């Protein structure tokens with residue numbers, strides 16, 4: 001007769017991971033993020049950054065970003081409330097530490113849309129728990145078209161972001177995965193495949209698998 005071990009009835013959850021998407025402006029991070037969050041099976045929590053940049057007409061405070069002043073940003077940074085922070089395209093951006101810690105400590109995964117500077121900082125703090133994906137545009141011509149079609153930024157902002165894209169693109173070698181976002185649905189499927197495989201890595205399943213194996217070996 002098998003005697004149920006109550007400890008095995010609620011197997012430990014695996015470690016939460018941090019999935020980071022980076023790209024030059026306009027390559028498609030926000031669009032991919034939206035697809036990931038809309039999919040109920042994906043179970044990711046978005047890290048909502050703080051930024052000093054002006055809100056776009058399509059954005060809502062607290063959903064896409066927390067829009068804050070430079071003074072408030074500097075206070076958060078100086079108090080150590082940011083997991084990472086960087087100046088990007090002339091504005092400050094940062095990841096509030098508290099919400100990320102809370103999600104991870106519940107064994108759930110966090111999605112980040114941050115630049116290469118922030119990615120380096122997060123990786124240095126938790127190398128085992130970070131999965132990084134760099135999204136490339138199919139061409140610079142298409143990148144320009146996407147920024148223009150999005151029509152959310154002034155022409156001089158688009159021009160500055162395109163200039164910055166050349167430096168950003170050279171960072172691709174520091175990422176775990178690199179995807180060319182030509183066909184959106186295919187890129188989305190590739191991101192899902194990466195997430196699924198990374199969730200299944202032994203190091204992330206160690207506690208649950210150890211409990212399962214001990215149950216297996218206790219069978220007669």
Ligand SMILES: Nc1ncnc2c1ncn2[C@@H]1O[C@H](COP(=O)(O)OP(=O)(O)OP(=O)(O)O)[C@@H](O)[C@H]1O
Pocket residue numbers: 023024025026027028029030031032146147149150181182183184185
């Ligand atoms: N594969 C794709 N094919 C065609 N258009 C796309 C594709 N992916 C995204 N887009 C479009 O390109 C524009 C820019 O995409 P998005 O806003 O997601 O870029 P982003 O990388 O988040 O940019 P930013 O860093 O400036 O926020 C949007 O209008 C989006 O609809």
Ligand SMILES: Nc1nc2c(ncn2[C@@H]2O[C@H](COP(=O)(O)O)[C@@H](O)[C@H]2O)c(=O)[nH]1
Pocket residue numbers: 021022023024025029049050053084085086088089093094095113114115116117118119
């Ligand atoms: N290091 C960080 N980079 C961030 C963060 N939030 C966003 N970003 C990056 O900034 C640029 C511009 O974003 P946009 O919304 O103004 O177009 C883009 O590369 C984002 O990935 C953050 O918290 N930290």
